[in-house]
Amino acid sequence: MDQIPSRPPAFEFSGGNLALDFVNTWGDRARPGTDQLGSFQRLVDFAQEAGLVDVGQARAYLTTARWDADSASAVLRAARRFRKSLYGLFSSLVRGAAAEPEDLARANRAIRSAFPNLEIRTLGEDLVWASNGSPPRLDSLVWPIIRSAAQLLTSPDVGLVHECEAADCTWLFLDRSRTGQRRWCSMASCGNRAKARRHYQRQRNA
Numbered sequence: 001m002d003q004i005p006s007r008p009p010a011f012e013f014s015g016g017n018l019a020l021d022f023v024n025t026w027g028d029r030a031r032p033g034t035d036q037l038g039s040f041q042r043l044v045d046f047a048q049e050a051g052l053v054d055v056g057q058a059r060a061y062l063t064t065a066r067w068d069a070d071s072a073s074a075v076l077r078a079a080r081r082f083r084k085s086l087y088g089l090f091s092s093l094v095r096g097a098a099a100e101p102e103d104l105a106r107a108n109r110a111i112r113s114a115f116p117n118l119e120i121r122t123l124g125e126d127l128v129w130a131s132n133g134s135p136p137r138l139d140s141l142v143w144p145i146i147r148s149a150a151q152l153l154t155s156p157d158v159g160l161v162h163e164c165e166a167a168d169c170t171w172l173f174l175d176r177s178r179t180g181q182r183r184w185c186s187m188a189s190c191g192n193r194a195k196a197r198r199h200y201q202r203q204r205n206a
């Protein structure tokens with residue numbers, strides 16, 4: 001009988017923004033085991049699940065990565081460093097603190113690498129952002145994420161960014177709720193756990 005290969009969990013997209021969902025690929029920064037970007041393949045998976053590349057493009061990236069493994073690991077390392085600086089920038093905004101110069105410098109390096117290589121192209125009846133190189137450069141996978149981050153960081157919407165209140169979760173999300181009082185990254189995970197904890201405590205106190 002065929003063995004079903006165990007697949008890593010699918011990425012979650014509950015941040016309400018591509019850049020935040022990318023930051024959330026590391027669930028809790030105190031626990032390295034919750035980092036979901038462990039390989040270049042996972043970066044491609046994220047891009048595909050986020051709708052940045054289709055199946056054929058994902059395969060092309062992986063083929064290129066196979067014969068240029070050094071570049072693939074360098075791109076993964078850079079993506080993870082960029083993610084760290086993004087978390088730093090957004091979480092200081094959430095706390096009302098000034099941006100760390102190191103985070104800003106790193107984000108700007110990413111922006112300088114991405115923007116000269118982006119252009120808009122027609123896709124059906126729409127205009128979409130695309131990379132201007134072919135065959136695909138491995139680092140172009142991250143360019144749309146860099147663009148989305150730069151856009152959000154400088155938009156009024158950045159005031160809607162919150163960090164999940166659960167102690168073991170560092171997810172960021174855009175709070176577009178009417179009351180603006182969303183506390184959890186998702187009701188399904190952290191919200192429910194908090195509810196269960198409150199329920200348990202109430203039972204114990206009773």
Ligand SMILES: [Zn+2]
Pocket residue numbers: 164165166169170171184185186190
């Ligand atoms: Zn959470």
